[in-house]
Amino acid sequence: MSKLSLTSPVRQFYRFLLNSTLNESGEDDLGQSAMVFSPHQDDETLGCGGTIIRKKKAGADVKLVFMTDGSSSHAHLISENELKSIREREAIAAARLLGLEASDTLFLAFKDGRLEKHRDAAIEKVKTILLSHQPQAVFIPYYKESPSDHWVTNRVVLSALKQSGIKATVYEYPIWFWHHWPWIGLGGSRREKLSLLKKSLLSGFGLQILKDFRCAVYIGEVLELKRLALSQHKSQMTRLLSDPSWLTLNDVSNGEFVECFFQNFELFYKYNLPER
Secondary structure (H helix, E strand, C coil): CCHHHHCCHHHHHHHHHHHHHCEECCHHHHCCCEEEEECCCCHHHHHHHHHHHHHHHCCCCEEEEEEECCCCCCCCCCCHHHHHHHHHHHHHHHHHHHCCCHHHEEEEEECCCCHHHHHHHHHHHHHHHHHHHCCCEEEEECCCCCCHHHHHHHHHHHHHHHHHCCCCEEEEECCHHHCCCCCCCCCCCHHHHHHHHHHHHHCCHHHHHHHHCCEEEECHHHHHHHHHHHHCCHHHHCCCCCCCCCCCHHHHHHHHHHHHHHCCEEEEEEEECCCC
16 A cells, blocks of 8 residues: 555554455365456456456466446547557456456447446346356456446346356455545545545445455465556556546546555455345
8 A cells, every 4th residue: 555545544444444354265266267347448457456366376267358348538539449449459468467368358348438328238248158158256346336337337247147047156346436535535625525525424435345345365466466467558557648638547546546456455245146
């Protein structure tokens, strides 16, 4: 974590509470075949990149499914077709560093930001993929994620799992749920600080994260490899054009947001279907 994070008493207290309730996944879980569903190209590395690395080291078969084409992230500066092509190449490069082959990545290419409009079609495509690969474990975004493509991915995959009858262990991973105080500081104007604090409190962030995220995968030994994999998503981590309006993940909350993904554990809301 960053220096600011380490000196934050509230953050330290949350970390203490989290560590006291975590159950670390064992080698048997890591060895299970898995399918990771990512709303956009980079969510897979942010949310469970270290886990993918560890699963591959344990001999597991892992597939990545990208739900959208990622074409809207910087569409005000670059054509959507070009950005779509760039992000697909970046995803494959990142996947290789996570231990996968290009053939392990599938691109459904639904329009970035419009997944909800294609929910039924997405369910059918995901169901076909699931029936073809029969994964033992499925990774999806956390159900309380705020961006629409994230929570729609959650609903689509769960619907496809239920319709297919596949009994899998589900691991929900947080991305933008980390974008709450105290994991990021209350920067900006007074209005911005109050808005972030209100959002964090209304989301039930403190209690919810302690209630749901009991499963953890230790990734301390592969953190640098995960960081290298994330760096392959150059369109999200660097400015491809020298224009200040090309925002990167490092610009979010002065880098505190990205550092949330480089703690020693990746956290998951874990359950078995159809128990939930």
